[in-house]
Amino acid sequence: MNEVVAHHAAVPADGEAKAVDAEVSRARPRALLADDHTLVREGLLRLLAGELEIVGAVADGRALVSAAEQCQPDVILVDVTMPLLNGFDAARQLRRLCPRGRIIFVTVHAEPDYVHEAFRAGAHGYVVKTAASAELLLAVREVLAGGMFVSPGLVHEPWVGAPEGEGEGELSSRQREVLQLVAEGRPAREIGDILGISRKTVEFHKARLMRALGLRSVAELTRYAVEHGLVSGR
Template sequence: MRPQIILADDHLMVAEGLGRLIGDVADLIAQVTDGRQLVDAVRRLQPDIVVSDITMPVLSGLDAMRELKAAGSRSRFIFLTVHTEPQVAAEALRAGASGYLLKAAAGEELFEAIRAVMAGRVYLTPHVTKDVLRAISQPEGKEASHLTQRQREVLQLIAQGKRMKAIAAELHISIRTVEDHKSQLLHTLDANSTADLIKLALKLGLVSE
């Protein structure tokens, strides 16, 4: 029986190509373009596998997975991303991802990942395996821990260059609350400026360069 898969990627041309690839080995039951749509689709359709980018609008793929797993979802996540940083891959695996590979190597490697994950194994692209295993063996960095879901959302929107008013409107909270979250982020992450927060958001895979 072919696995049922949801694809999450906000780049239309990339998603179309990936959709055709996935269709050769699995049933593509939905495609979404942001993290919040992904959470809703997984809850509704309960796929076997989610193939997702990490950096997406509204909610990152990584945070969408965290939210779903916290709610008891059994869907397995394969992250297909441009992020080669071992810290990002290590964080994804720590959070419960079943696969991690690079868009540059998509194709036959994606088929391998799907087969491995359906067999109950974890698939990690050979392109970053050594560095990722080293990163996993080290203590999780302070910047990747102790952030609430809301703080991560605010950090992602700050790194996207959005102003306090726009962030407040998008998250349906007050400007004062956004400012409070930003102050907490600066303190928690030992950051001195918005530029420092953007650098950390890049490192966490919340935005891409």
């Protein structure tokens, strides 16, 4: 589902009311959100619509990156585990393509490694879904004011640090992209079409990342991707 779903507030027929509504709309921060679960997207929309102008709601990481580049929102809400491109790697691209956007992860993952990786990827906030109804608007206000926000149950850990530099980490950005798509069960030709590279280049990256991780099979690659939140284990 790569379609961006835009949402606009209804405008009254009265001319004066129109002017007031237009002024309010311009004053509200613009938000883009991504989650591969329809019910979660709808819940987030209901929660945020009174305070933010929702410019789009998408279901996968690549649609998120494309929409953010086009819309240039003020705040971006993103899940960790999404099809085609996970939230961590989407955030890395968003830092370059939408530098003004403040990124908040909204996810079920509360494990330390996930939270740390989110901030390394460029997050400004991290909210666990079980607390979203109480904390998400607080997180949005905090990051839009220039601060950072982490769900209170997680703040005992030193999450917030400088984002990683380009090329840091065990795998390159391209290798992580190939890893996720392989773990999703996509054949090399389809992966090449998605990434705009040849099938041989896909196989090259696949072989390189298997050597880097010390893995020997697609099953082991898939297990690694699930354990690191790149694909869903469901």
